[in-house]
Structure formats: structure tokens, C-alpha cells
Amino acid sequence: NAGVTQTPKFRILKIGQSMTLQCTQDMNHNYMYWYRQDPGMGLKLIYYSVGAGITDKGEVPNGYNVSRSTTEDFPLRLELAAPSQTSVYFCASSYKGNTPGELFFGEGSRLTVL
Amino acid sequence: AQSVTQLGSHVSVSEGALVLLRCNYSSSVPPYLFWYVQYPNQGLQLLLKYTSAATLVKGINGFEAEFKKSETSFHLTKPSAHMSDAAEYFCAVSGEKLTFGKGITLSVRP
Numbered sequence A: 001n002a003g004v005t006q007t008p009k010f011r012i013l014k015i016g017q018s019m020t021l022q023c024t025q026d027m028n029h030n031y032m033y034w035y036r037q038d039p040g041m042g043l044k045l046i047y048y049s050v051g052a053g054i055t056d057k058g059e060v061p062n063g064y065n066v067s068r069s070t071t072e073d074f075p076l077r078l079e080l081a082a083p084s085q086t087s088v089y090f091c092a093s094s095y096k097g098n099t100p101g102e103l104f105f106g107e108g109s110r111l112t113v114l
Numbered sequence B: 001a002q003s004v005t006q007l008g009s010h011v012s013v014s015e016g017a018l019v020l021l022r023c024n025y026s027s028s029v030p031p032y033l034f035w036y037v038q039y040p041n042q043g044l045q046l047l048l049k050y051t052s053a054a055t056l057v058k059g060i061n062g063f064e065a066e067f068k069k070s071e072t073s074f075h076l077t078k079p080s081a082h083m084s085d086a087a088e089y090f091c092a093v094s095g096e097k098l099t100f101g102k103g104i105t106l107s108v109r110p
Helices: none
Strands: A004-007 A010-013 A019-025 A031-037 A043-051 A054-057 A064-066 A076-078 A087-094 A109-113 B003-005 B010-014 B019-021 B024-026 B032-038 B044-050 B056-058 B064-068 B073-078 B087-094 B098-100 B104-109
Touching (some): A004 A087, A043 A064, B003 B087, B003 B098, B019 B104, B032 B064, B044 B056, B044 B064, B044 B073, B073 B087
Parallel strands (some): B010 B104
Antiparallel strands (some): A019 A076, A031 A087, A064 A076, B019 B073, B032 B044, B032 B087, B056 B064, B064 B073, B087 B104
């Protein structure tokens, strides 16, 4: 099993550009999440999904959109990139039967907006 | 409101010394508690978890943590630090929702 796979690992965007961060998992997990990590701030939840076709906002959803058309994939879209979106983004997944909060993380996507 | 407090941002220990990383939490419901570790340029991985089965929890790589309800704490310890333990460590609480602490960086001196 590959686990949670994120692409790209690194990306530089110009202000106002758009892009999609890809996330796929091969563990047949119901739940998927997008977090952003900023130095000294821990992880903040952007969006999450409890299953295909169902998504909901987390703490910091502004400037982002998601979709979940399949169990495996949960892409994160940035529409009009802003410097405040410079961050490391982590996708994670969990199984409904596991302990709530036990997540499996991807290796991250480092985004810089200039 | 649910919260996690990890005091300080950086801890430095000598190789072979005791590692103690502190975590205090607040939760209005009985919590599940976690420690995650993040090695450089990697994602977070689960180190150990508390699910109410036992107050002393053992994890991977020789780490353990003790749940103390009266102190609302879940401190992480390891008797003898190894160079490979250098990483960032996150405490997390899952009650009403999942909340991560701000993380603490562990450095290990030769």
C-alpha cells in the first residue's frame, strides 16, 4: 500500500494564479482531510470529507475549495493564490472504525505564493 | 472549549538523556489523546494514542506517555534519547473535534 499520496511536493505560484493539490489514498478510508501547517502554529483544518460526495468546511476554508467524487481522491483547489496561502499542506485520511483522531498523513505539499 | 497546550517551542537534550515533552489539554468530553511525530520534510505519523484502556501508553521507538486526568496532562517520555529522535512532536486531543498543539522541536546533541 502506498498510503496517502500527495502531488506536487513543491510548487511556486504567482499571486492570482490557481492550482490544484492532488491527494489520493489506497486504504479505502472513509474520511479525508486537508490541513495547512505554518511554523509555530500547529495544524489547521481546511476542509474534510466523510465520504464520496460529502465535504465540509474546517477552521480555515477561505480561499480553498474541495471535491470528493471518489473514495480515493480528495483534491484541494486554490482559486486566486495569495501570499497568505504560502504554507505546507497535508492531506490525511482515517477509517471510520478507528479511534477518532487517528490519522494517516501524506508527505506534504510545500506551496509558495510570490 | 477544547485546547492543547505544548509549552515552549524547542527542547534540546543530550544523546542518552531523558526526553520529556509536556502536553496539557482541556476537553468537555472524555478525550482521546495522541502524540504524532514529524521527521524533517515528512508528514506526521502516529507515535502513540490514549483511548481509556490504560493510563500508561507505550508507542513506537521506545516512547511512552501517561494520561493523568487530575492534571489534564499527557506528557511524552523516553528514558534515553537517540540522535534519530530529532523531530517535531505534536500532541493532539480528540473530543468534540481533533485539535493539534503547536508542536515542539526536539534536538538531540551528540
